[in-house]
Amino acid sequence: MKLLSDQVSEREVQVVLRELALTGDVTGDVVEFGCYVGTTSVYLAHALQTTDKKLYLYDSFAGLPDKRSEDVSPAGEQFKTGELLATKKELIRNLKQANVPMPIITKGWFSDVTPDQVPTEISFAFLDGDYYDSILDPLRLIWPRLSPGAIIVVDDYANEALPGAAKAVEDWRRTHEVKQFKVEASLGILYV
Numbered sequence: 001m002k003l004l005s006d007q008v009s010e011r012e013v014q015v016v017l018r019e020l021a022l023t024g025d026v027t028g029d030v031v032e033f034g035c036y037v038g039t040t041s042v043y044l045a046h047a048l049q050t051t052d053k054k055l056y057l058y059d060s061f062a063g064l065p066d067k068r069s070e071d072v073s074p075a076g077e078q079f080k081t082g083e084l085l086a087t088k089k090e091l092i093r094n095l096k097q098a099n100v101p102m103p104i105i106t107k108g109w110f111s112d113v114t115p116d117q118v119p120t121e122i123s124f125a126f127l128d129g130d131y132y133d134s135i136l137d138p139l140r141l142i143w144p145r146l147s148p149g150a151i152i153v154v155d156d157y158a159n160e161a162l163p164g165a166a167k168a169v170e171d172w173r174r175t176h177e178v179k180q181f182k183v184e185a186s187l188g189i190l191y192v
């Protein structure tokens with residue numbers, strides 16, 4: 001497995017694909033918030049090409065936004081405003097090279113994404129926006145659209161360099177019930 005970037009590990013991609021497979025019988029499409037160059041997206045698109053599910057990708061294509069206090073960590077000083085900038089063109093080139101069906105790509109800050117830009121039913125979500133608001137904003141958007149049995153995988157839940165990801169999940173879980181929650185590799189996995 002030759003990954004397009006170091007933003008996810010092989011193990012994480014394997015866990016994401018395993019969880020995606022568990023939602024095969026769940027109604028709805030698949031979303032990835034924070035797709036960057038498409039490291040994970042090409043695998044999601046490949047796995048979905050034999051199904052009737054569509055893949056929706058979201059990114060600012062302007063890199064990371066500003067941190068808020070929840071995101072600050074001495075271990076994460078390399079994560080700065082504007083880091084991890086991939087262009088939409090670069091993403092599309094990578095998807096074409098992977099020879100997978102072209103996903104629906106939305107460019108913009110997650111806080112500006114509107115409900116009409118999100119599938120009406122969602123079976124699986126991969127949230128990889130790194131920061132507190134970049135996890136919470138997609139959670140707010142997708143929550144009313146999740147089908148029973150849907151799974152949400154949040155990257156960097158167990159990454160001390162990006163503490164906002166876990167704080168966002170924990171704040172969300174305080175007011176929103178999930179059937180089960182587990183952590184594997186650096187991923188937080190929510191079973192809805």
Ligand SMILES: C[S@@+](CC[C@H](N)C(=O)[O-])C[C@H]1O[C@@H](n2cnc3c(N)ncnc32)[C@H](O)[C@@H]1O
Pocket residue numbers: 005007008033034035036037038039040041058059060061062063064065084085086108109110111128129130131133134
């Ligand atoms: C760690 S990278 C994602 C890696 C990607 N999942 C992969 O497999 O290659 C984080 C991405 O999230 C995007 N991002 C973070 N916060 C965002 C926000 N609030 N709105 C839009 N994009 C955001 C950044 O532009 C960046 O491309």
